[in-house]
Amino acid sequence: MSIAFKEAEIIEEFEMLDNWQDRFQIVIDTGETLPPMPEERMVDQNIIHGCQNKVYLSSDLNGEVLHFYGHSEAQIPRGLLTLLIRLVDGEKPEDIVQASLDVFEKAGIKDNLSMQRAVGLESMIKRVKLEAAKYVKN
Amino acid sequence: MADKLDVMKIREDFPILHQEVNGYPLVYFDNGATSQKPRQVIEAITAYYSGYNANIHRGVHTLSQRATSAYESSREEVKTFLNARSTEEIIFTKGTTEGINLIAQTWGRHYLKTGDEIVVTAMEHHANIVPWQMICEESGAVLKVIPMDQNGELILEEAQKLIGPRTRMVAAIHVSNALGTINPVEELIAMAQKVGAMTLIDGAQAVPHFKVDVKKLDCDFYVFSAHKLLGPTGMGVLYGKLSNLEQIPPYQGGGDMIRSVSFSKTTYNDPPLKFEAGTPNIEGAISMAEGIRYWNSLDHAQVAAHEQDLLQYATERLKATGDYRIIGEAQNKVAVVSFLLNGAHPYDVGFILDKHGIAVRTGHHCAEPVMQFFEVPGTIRASFSFYNTRAEIDKMMDALAVTKRMLA
Numbered sequence: 378m379s380i381a382f383k384e385a386e387i388i389e390e391f392e393m394l395d396n397w398q399d400r401f402q403i404v405i406d407t408g409e410t411l412p413p414m415p416e417e418r419m420v421d422q423n424i425i426h427g428c429q430n431k432v433y434l435s436s437d438l439n440g441e442v443l444h445f446y447g448h449s450e451a452q453i454p455r456g457l458l459t460l461l462i463r464l465v466d467g468e469k470p471e472d473i474v475q476a477s478l479d480v481f482e483k484a485g486i487k488d489n490l491s492m493q494r495a496v497g498l499e500s501m502i503k504r505v506k507l508e509a510a511k512y513v514k515n
Numbered sequence: 516m517a518d519k520l521d522v523m524k525i526r527e528d529f530p531i532l533h534q535e536v537n538g539y540p541l542v543y544f545d546n547g548a549t550s551q552k553p554r555q556v557i558e559a560i561t562a563y564y565s566g567y568n569a570n571i572h573r574g575v576h577t578l579s580q581r582a583t584s585a586y587e588s589s590r591e592e593v594k595t596f597l598n599a600r601s602t603e604e605i606i607f608t609k610g611t612t613e614g615i616n617l618i619a620q621t622w623g624r625h626y627l628k629t630g631d632e633i634v635v636t637a638m639e640h641h642a643n644i645v646p647w648q649m650i651c652e653e654s655g656a657v658l659k660v661i662p663m664d665q666n667g668e669l670i671l672e673e674a675q676k677l678i679g680p681r682t683r684m685v686a687a688i689h690v691s692n693a694l695g696t697i698n699p700v701e702e703l704i705a706m707a708q709k710v711g712a713m714t715l716i717d718g719a720q721a722v723p724h725f726k727v728d729v730k731k732l733d734c735d736f737y738v739f740s741a742h743k744l745l746g747p748t749g750m751g752v753l754y755g756k757l758s759n760l761e762q763i764p765p766y767q768g769g770g771d772m773i774r775s776v777s778f779s780k781t782t783y784n785d786p787p788l789k790f791e792a793g794t795p796n797i798e799g800a801i802s803m804a805e806g807i808r809y810w811n812s813l814d815h816a817q818v819a820a821h822e823q824d825l826l827q828y829a830t831e832r833l834k835a836t837g838d839y840r841i842i843g844e845a846q847n848k849v850a851v852v853s854f855l856l857n858g859a860h861p862y863d864v865g866f867i868l869d870k871h872g873i874a875v876r877t878g879h880h881c882a883e884p885v886m887q888f889f890e891v892p893g894t895i896r897a898s899f900s901f902y903n904t905r906a907e908i909d910k911m912m913d914a915l916a917v918t919k920r921m922l923a
């Protein structure tokens with residue numbers, strides 16, 4: 378499945394909902410599906426700075442594709458992180474680097490993020506790209 | 516009814532309160548972070564800039580004299596507000612943080628030696644921890660901490676043990692921003708005086724709620740920020756006994772703080788100007804005084820009764836369901852409730868409350884050691900002002916019920 382395909386799926390899921398409460402309920406519920414991050418990965422260097430609560434992200438190259446691990450104590454950031462990971466997990470580093478990853482805007486979630494900066498969504502996206510960039514030779 | 520605070524009338528003075536946020540009428544419960552401003556304060560700033568803006572202490576022209584006299588009469592207002600002995604004891608700063616740093620960097624740097632001890636409490640704001648840590652590192656002095664109990668009250672027997680012959684400074688928070696506790700600073704000051712130590716009281720959260728009398732407290736230094744007391748940001752006060760202010764070296768160098776300058780020798784001005792280098796925050800001082808005048812115009816017994824009613828009501832409602840854990844249950848509290856929704860991260864709760872137009876503070880409130888003590892990642896803090904109402908607390912409780920469902 379390509380990033381674009383998964384993105385379309387997420388957008389479709391959110392488009393049906395017309396109020397913030399339902400959208401965020403999905404975000405929150407999605408967060409519950411994030412697999413637990415292995416303890417040894419929850420180290421300082423994997424903390425994403427710019428989030429008000431502690432958010433962790435790390436990745437492994439698995440053959441040609443990247444596998445992501447994440448954790449957040451708070452549920453809303455965890456949900457956003459889960460959606461982001463769903464988008465890029467199992468994808469090639471160069472595809473991730475090139476992707477726009479603006480699904481949150483397209484799905485109408487970002488409009489509802491008046492605390493966008495506090496959520497650290499931008500920091501999460503940037504961190505995902507940085508993880509992928511580590512494996513891209515130029 | 517005459518004996519009750521007329522909250523609806525007061526609210527008319529605060530333009531910002533009359534708006535919708537995210538489609539709901541704003542409920543502003545983040546007064547501990549900064550208070551809202553009455554129109555009198557906002558108008559004072561406009562009046563200054565549109566009527567008599569000029570630099571102070573340096574011109575003979577009329578505008579400069581008007582600005583200077585307004586600036587200096589603000590000092591008079593603050594002097595009366597704190598019941599200081601003279602205006603020389605009132606130093607204008609940019610806030611609580613600068614006031615504490617000023618003392619740490621001047622008095623601290625000059626007098627502290629290896630092995631000297633600075634005593635703070637377990638519930639300090641970072642502003643009353645880090646400046647001391649910095650000067651301790653420089654001087655070899657040591658920071659000691661008076662512990663608190665599970666209610667969020669200081670353990671005075673421990674304070675008694677900690678404050679001893681090596682203590683040079685006791686720097687204590689008057690009212691905890693994270694817990695609402697009103698500390699028995701009178702007793703800490705008495706302990707410090709017995710061993711000849713200096714005292715500094717962080718009054719940032721005290722002056723917005725009750726009358727403070729520095730002469731009665733008999734502390735050496737008292738600091739607060741204007742923006743938490745109906746006034747502007749970037750403005751604050753450091754009170755110091757004149758005898759101390761004369762002894763300690765100046766803070767920053769520049770204009771206004773000097774008597775004469777030559778390349779071979781500079782002599783310093785007297786306090787308070789000795790500590791106010793450069794062009795100060797003129798409109799800040801003027802509008803701070805206006806905020807104090809507004810505060811003075813209120814009946815403080817009515818304000819206290821109203822705020823205590825809000826505190827009690829919010830506490831009761833939060834306790835009624837068993838869904839919340841209140842952090843900080845001291846006997847003596849200002850109108851601040853710090854709490855957690857069981858099973859939820861404070862951050863998520865703050866987010867969903869904001870969606871309902873309710874402004875609360877979430878996080879560690881610049882008091883990480885307090886969060887570490889209670890072993891929580893942070894709290895949700897509703898801090899009330901005299902312009903808040905029970906009806907607003909009801910709205911918060913309704914929004915919390917939705918929050919609970921969403922996060923379950």
Ligand SMILES: Cc1ncc(COP(=O)(O)O)c(C=O)c1O
Nearest residue numbers: 610611612640642692719720740
């Ligand atoms: C108790 C206390 N001390 C110090 C401060 C710092 O005040 P300011 O940021 O205005 O310097 C605050 C404000 O949050 C506070 O609540």
